[in-house]
Amino acid sequence: MIQKASLRLLQRPAMPTTILSSSIYRNTSLVSDIEDAGKSTTELDGPLLMNILVKFFHAYVYPGSHEREISLEEVSVLFDQFVHRRLGSDVLEGCLDVRKDLLSYGFALCMLADLPKSAHIFKVIAEGKTKFGGDVFTGLDIGSGTGILMLAMSVLAKRNGFSGVSLVGIERNQIVAERTNDILSRMGLGNVIVADAKKKDTYGFLEDKKLHYITNETLPSVNRSLWKEDFIFICKTLHEGFYSQTEGADFFPQSVLVGRSQTEMLTVLDSSNGFQLKGDAYPLRLMKPYAINMSGSMTPLESIGHAYEKYIPDTWSKVLTRRW
Ligand SMILES: C[S@@+](CC[C@H](N)C(=O)[O-])C[C@H]1O[C@@H](n2cnc3c(N)ncnc32)[C@H](O)[C@@H]1O
Numbered sequence: 001m002i003q004k005a006s007l008r009l010l011q012r013p014a015m016p017t018t019i020l021s022s023s024i025y026r027n028t029s030l031v032s033d034i035e036d037a038g039k040s041t042t043e044l045d046g047p048l049l050m051n052i053l054v055k056f057f058h059a060y061v062y063p064g065s066h067e068r069e070i071s072l073e074e075v076s077v078l079f080d081q082f083v084h085r086r087l088g089s090d091v092l093e094g095c096l097d098v099r100k101d102l103l104s105y106g107f108a109l110c111m112l113a114d115l116p117k118s119a120h121i122f123k124v125i126a127e128g129k130t131k132f133g134g135d136v137f138t139g140l141d142i143g144s145g146t147g148i149l150m151l152a153m154s155v156l157a158k159r160n161g162f163s164g165v166s167l168v169g170i171e172r173n174q175i176v177a178e179r180t181n182d183i184l185s186r187m188g189l190g191n192v193i194v195a196d197a198k199k200k201d202t203y204g205f206l207e208d209k210k211l212h213y214i215t216n217e218t219l220p221s222v223n224r225s226l227w228k229e230d231f232i233f234i235c236k237t238l239h240e241g242f243y244s245q246t247e248g249a250d251f252f253p254q255s256v257l258v259g260r261s262q263t264e265m266l267t268v269l270d271s272s273n274g275f276q277l278k279g280d281a282y283p284l285r286l287m288k289p290y291a292i293n294m295s296g297s298m299t300p301l302e303s304i305g306h307a308y309e310k311y312i313p314d315t316w317s318k319v320l321t322r323r324w
Contacts, residue, residue: 010087010088011088011089011090012084012087012088012089012090013090014077014080014089014090014091015076015079015080015083015091015315015316015319016315017076017313017315017316018072018073018075018076018313019054019072019075019076019079019312019313019316020050020051020054020072020075020076020311020312020313021311021313022072024046024047024050024051024311025051025072026047026048026051027069027071027072028051028069029055029066029067029068029069029070030052030055030056030058030059030065030066030067030070031066031067031187033048033051033052033055034052034151034154034155036048037052037126037155037158037159038154038155038158038159039158039159040159040160040161044122044123044126044127044155046119046307046308046310046311047311049119049122049123049308050115050119050308050311052122052151053112053115053118053119053122053148054075054079054115055070055075056112056146056148056151057075057078057079057082057109057112057113057146058070058074058075058078059183059187060105060109060112060146060179060180060183061078061082061098061101061102061105061109062078063182063183063186064186066183066186066187077091078098079113079316079320081095081098081099081102082102082106082109082113083113083319083320083321085099085102085103085106086103104175104179105146105175105176105179107173107176108145108146108173108176108179108180109146109321110321110322110323111145111146111321111323111324112145112146112148113320113321114305114320114321114322114323115308115311115312115320116305116306116307116308116309116311116312117304117305117308117322117323118148118305118323119305119308119311120294120304120305120307120308121149121152121217121252121294121304121305122148122149122151122152122155123295124252124294124295125149125152125153125155125156125213125215125252126152126153126155126156126159127156127159127295128156128160128213128250128252129160130156130157130160130162130212130213130250131212131248131249131250132210132212132248133160133161133162134162134212135162135163135164136162136163136164136165136166137153137154137156137157137160137162137164137165137166137212137213138165138166138167138209138210138211138212138213139153139156139157139165139166139167139168139190139211139212139213139214139215140167140168140169140170140206140211140213140214140215140249141153141167141168141169141170141192141214141215142169142170142197142214142215142216142217142218142234143170143171143172143197143216143217143218143230144169144170144171144177144180144192145171145176145180145217146176146180146183147169147180147183147184147189147192149215149217149252150167150169150184150189150190150192150215151184151187151189152215153165153167153213153215154167154189156213157212165189165190166190166209167184167189167190167191168190168191168192168193168205169181169184169190169191169192169193170192170193170195170197170202171192171193171194171195172194172195172196172197173194174194177192177193177194178192178194180192181193193205197216197218197230197234197237198230198233198234198237199237200237200241203237203238203241203242206242206245208244208245209245210244210245210248210249211245211246211248211249212248212249212250213249213250213251213252214238214246214249214250214251214252215251215252216231216234216235216251216252216253217252218230218231218234219231219253219256219289219292219301219324220288220289220324221301221324222301222302222324223288224288225285225286225287225288226258226284226285226286226287226288226289227285227286231256231275231289232269232275232276232284232285235269235274235275235276236274236275236276238274239274239275239276240274246271247271249271251270251271253292253293253294254270254271254292254293255268255269255270255292255293255298256268256269256270256275256289256291256292256293257269257289257290257291257292257298258284258287258288258289258290259287259288259290260282260286260287261288262290265282265287266290267287268298269284270293289301292304301324305323
């Protein structure tokens, strides 16, 4: 009895507001928002980006929901369940299956759920201009997680007039890769393979295809050395083993500012140097990333997404997870 009563006290009530304001929410499907975003005349503003992100989040947990209209209440309950997935919560009472899914894919959903950063990155990719044309846009997403950057590439392809897209994601976490593969196949966007992107063998599928765009979001977070994540090692594999397939590609990030400290040996890594240091005076792996190029301006890692924070109610900003 006492135990039950104390558990009851730990139970979180439902969040007091919806995840987005009703004034920016569109009662439409993800498919319809994506179609709108794919028109080169549509401005990819904060409200549209937020709609795409929260509906993609819903489709990730409820495969197939991308085709139907999703209400703001549905999407808000799901985010509430997500942020309380490890706790007692009124909105998770009797919802064992959804709690299980949120725990299984939680690691990837945490990144997508950083809505301000996700929106900023999505916009930078989706508004890109490809360096060369063709009928089919070919893109590679390294460390694909939920696959949201593949969705951003598909919007970029539409906005650049391609009639088809061929996207491949590489993700080393098997549970996440399988789910993302399922979601992206249902949306007709591409496939995700379970593999280590540092290994040359992983890229057999490239054959002699020329890539239009490569997203590689495997950088370490603020104040961590480059060796903590695989970004520079993956770039080395691509540059040394697949130059002809990647030389015409645009990259996200387009360039990265790294240094021994915030003031020492600051160097810009980009595709012209294969995201590698020229000399060997100091090992790149011991350096830290400080900023990445976002739509032409070198932006400190901690400032990415700031302009989109205003779309998230304060009560939610405090509980939503961070990308990196
Ligand atoms: C910051 S997250 C990127 C999230 C993804 N872009 C998204 O928005 O959902 C980095 C992802 O890269 C994956 N990853 C890191 N190193 C990898 C490697 N060597 N090969 C394949 N995947 C890797 C991680 O498992 C993680 O899912």
